[in-house]
Amino acid sequence: MPEPWPHPKTGTFYCRIIVPADLAAKARGERISVPVSGKLHPIKIGTHAKVSLGTKDRPEAKRRFVEAHDAIEKFWLTLRNGPRTLSSMERQALAGEVHREINARHEHEPGKPEQWQDFAGAMDVALELDHDREARIKLLDMLVGDFVDEALSKRGWRITDESHDELLEDIGLAVRDAFKHVEAMAHRDYSMRRYPRLDAPEVAPAKPQDPITFKSIIDDEHAARTRGTGGKIVREKTFTKFRREAASFTNHRGNEDALDVTHDEISSWVHDLQDQGDCPRRVATRRGGR
Numbered sequence: 001m002p003e004p005w006p007h008p009k010t011g012t013f014y015c016r017i018i019v020p021a022d023l024a025a026k027a028r029g030e031r032i033s034v035p036v037s038g039k040l041h042p043i044k045i046g047t048h049a050k051v052s053l054g055t056k057d058r059p060e061a062k063r064r065f066v067e068a069h070d071a072i073e074k075f076w077l078t079l080r081n082g083p084r085t086l087s088s089m090e091r092q093a094l095a096g097e098v099h100r101e102i103n104a105r106h107e108h109e110p111g112k113p114e115q116w117q118d119f120a121g122a123m124d125v126a127l128e129l130d131h132d133r134e135a136r137i138k139l140l141d142m143l144v145g146d147f148v149d150e151a152l153s154k155r156g157w158r159i160t161d162e163s164h165d166e167l168l169e170d171i172g173l174a175v176r177d178a179f180k181h182v183e184a185m186a187h188r189d190y191s192m193r194r195y196p197r198l199d200a201p202e203v204a205p206a207k208p209q210d211p212i213t214f215k216s217i218i219d220d221e222h223a224a225r226t227r228g229t230g231g232k233i234v235r236e237k238t239f240t241k242f243r244r245e246a247a248s249f250t251n252h253r254g255n256e257d258a259l260d261v262t263h264d265e266i267s268s269w270v271h272d273l274q275d276q277g278d279c280p281r282r283v284a285t286r287r288g289g290r
Contacts, residue, residue: 002016002017002065002069003062003065004053004058004061004062004064004065006056006058006224010056011056012052012053012054012055012056013052013053013055013056013058013061013064013065014050014051014052014053015034015036015049015050015051015053015064015065015068015069015072016048016049016050017048017049017050017069017072017073018047018048019045019046019047019048019049020076022080023076023079023080024047026079027045027049027076027079028045028046028047029044029045029046030044030045030075030079031043031044031045032045032049032071032072032075032153032156033150033153033154034049034051034068034071034072035067035068035071036051036052036053036054036064036067036068037053037054037064037067040150040153040154042153049072049075051068053065053068058217058220059212059217059258059259062212071156074156075156077156078156078157078158079158082158083158083159083160083163084157084158084159084160084163085159085160085162085163086159086163086166086167090198091163091166091167091170092170093198094151094152094167094170094171094198095167095170095171095173095174096174097151097198098144098147098151098171098174098175098178099174099175099177099178099181102175102178102179102181102182103178103181103182103185106182106185107182107185107190110182110183110185110186111182111186112186113183113186113187116179116180116182116183116186117183119179120176120179120180120183122143123143123172123175123176123179124176125139126139126140126143126172127140127169127172127173127176136169137165137168137169140168140169140172141168143172143175144168144171144172144175145168147171147175148164148167148168148171151167151171212257212258212259213250213256213257213258214246214247214249214250214256214258215243215246215247215256216258217258218239218242218243218246221239222239248269248273249265249266249269252265252268252269252272253265253268253269
């Protein structure tokens, strides 16, 4: 599996995935939203799909990388399969997500009813263009196109042009209803509820991730220094020493997971080394040892 890529100048890690050869022409110039730590980040695809993981910490970058990498892989699959046609229920469910999002954003402080009347009125103008569907779709795209793009990006979906137009209309209706709902909340009426929900897709159980060990941290740092991307190059015998001391500490505590080390474990290990006369000179000095 690919690894987070550290920027050679800033040290910030990226999810940087090369576009598969069979999708090179089709993917170039595509814009998608990639989740990183729970937030969507829009990117434009060139020879790679690249998004910042927003951290210089390697273990944290590895955790954030998984979500971003999975989303990009789903997008490759979507490109290969081609656009999908949405069912009526799927369109209604996506419209419902937008409806709930608007309500949740304003339910605590809905403001004055008049502004929501004006917003709903603007939506009515677009939705009532029954005699000219082309103009209706164009105006709806201006008003709610961002809602449509975000709803599709969350799932990595590409849909047919007809489904896109139908989704614009359904989300347009949902946005107008949401504006009226917020207007009702501004009048202290919180009774309106509607729209179905999409069932959560079935996914294979996640494979347990390998623990982050002292050895893996040292190996990663060694690789970065060797490439010249992690700072000054360190002598090989220094890394040999690091590995030896890490193995000693792991044997002492009986656990190789580097993420749950406690101060008491370190203190116990140092005192044990002092008792054996094997404590590194600097540590012994700082501890007041021999």
